[in-house]
Amino acid sequence: MGQIWQILDRTSAGRIFSPEDIVLSLLLAFVLGQVLAWVYYFTHSGLSYSRTFVQSLILITVVVAMVMAVIGNNIITAFGLMGALAIIRFRNIIKDTRDVAFIFCSLVIGMATGSQRYGIAIVGTVILSLIVLYLHLTGFGTHQPHNGFLTFRLPGQIEPGHPILDVLKHFCTRFTLISVQNGGFEGPAEYSYQLMIRNAAKNEQMLADLEKIQGIENITLTMQEQLLEV
Numbered sequence: 656m657g658q659i660w661q662i663l664d665r666t667s668a669g670r671i672f673s674p675e676d677i678v679l680s681l682l683l684a685f686v687l688g689q690v691l692a693w694v695y696y697f698t699h700s701g702l703s704y705s706r707t708f709v710q711s712l713i714l715i716t717v718v719v720a721m722v723m724a725v726i727g728n729n730i731i732t733a734f735g736l737m738g739a740l741a742i743i744r745f746r747n748i749i750k751d752t753r754d755v756a757f758i759f760c761s762l763v764i765g766m767a768t769g770s771q772r773y774g775i776a777i778v779g780t781v782i783l784s785l786i787v788l789y790l791h792l793t794g795f796g797t798h799q800p801h802n803g804f805l806t807f808r809l810p811g812q813i814e815p816g817h818p819i820l821d822v823l824k825h826f827c828t829r830f831t832l833i834s835v836q837n838g839g840f841e842g843p844a845e846y847s848y849q850l851m852i853r854n855a856a857k858n859e860q861m862l863a864d865l866e867k868i869q870g871i872e873n874i875t876l877t878m879q880e881q882l883l884e885v
Contacts, residue, residue: 676771677724681717684768687780688716688761694784695757698791703751712757716765723769803827803850803858807865807874808843818868826861827852843872852878 692712749755760783767776789795805823813819813832823830828851836845852858858876865874 679773680720680724680768680771683773683776684717684720684765685713687764687768687776688713690780690784691716691757691761691764694787698787700791701751708754712761715758715761716768719762719765720769723766802855802879803852804877804879805830805848805850805875806845808845808872809868810843810870812844813846819865819871822861822864822868823848823850825864826854826857843870845873 692709695712696709749758764776764780767773767779809819830851831849832846833849834845834847852861855878858878862874862876865871
């Protein structure tokens with residue numbers, strides 16, 4: 656195992672990169688960048704998917720590997736590249752912090768391959784990919800205190816023991832009244848509830864039971880997974 660690691664980790668002080676070393680670094684950066692991009696593609700959720708961002712993960716990895724090959728062990732070149740990059744202004748706004756994490760991963764992988772630390776690059780990519788897959792498959796960090804939003808119109812007030820409360824107690828583990836908009840002196844009021852529904856498969860039955868209540872109208876139920884991501 657130690658011999659394999661020594662073969663993969665080819666860095667040494669004052670080492671000059673040969674053309675073969677540079678080609679190998681760029682090809683490995685391309686492969687590992689694709690692995691990272693595929694993991695991002697497979698685990699992405701929401702509506703903010705961008706094809707150009709996925710492609711950028713691969714390009715960033717290769718470009719950073721090329722930068723590391725250009726720098727080598729020359730500190731003057733490193734400062735020159737830092738000054739050149741400081742001129743470039745990136746105006747794209749990244750809304751998702753998870754995307755920032757993937758960009759940082761691609762930067763580190765590119766640095767590892769460009770400096771010929773192939774062992775770190777490969778092992779790091781595999782471990783990072785496994786971590787992302789674990790977080791995705793287990794739904795780690797998911798918090799849903801409410802999973803439904805119910806609105807309806809009803810004349811008068813909902814007092815304790817009202818049939819609507821009985822229906823909600825039967826189908827929901829908990830529910831919270833968040834707003835009541837009065838429709839005027841004689842008009843029905845509009846009620847809004849946040850719900851934690853026990854079984855989403857019984858939503859139609861719950862709505863059917865609500866429709867049987869006298870005076871209720873304009874019933875709307877929106878589940879959390881149907882809400883648009885801003």
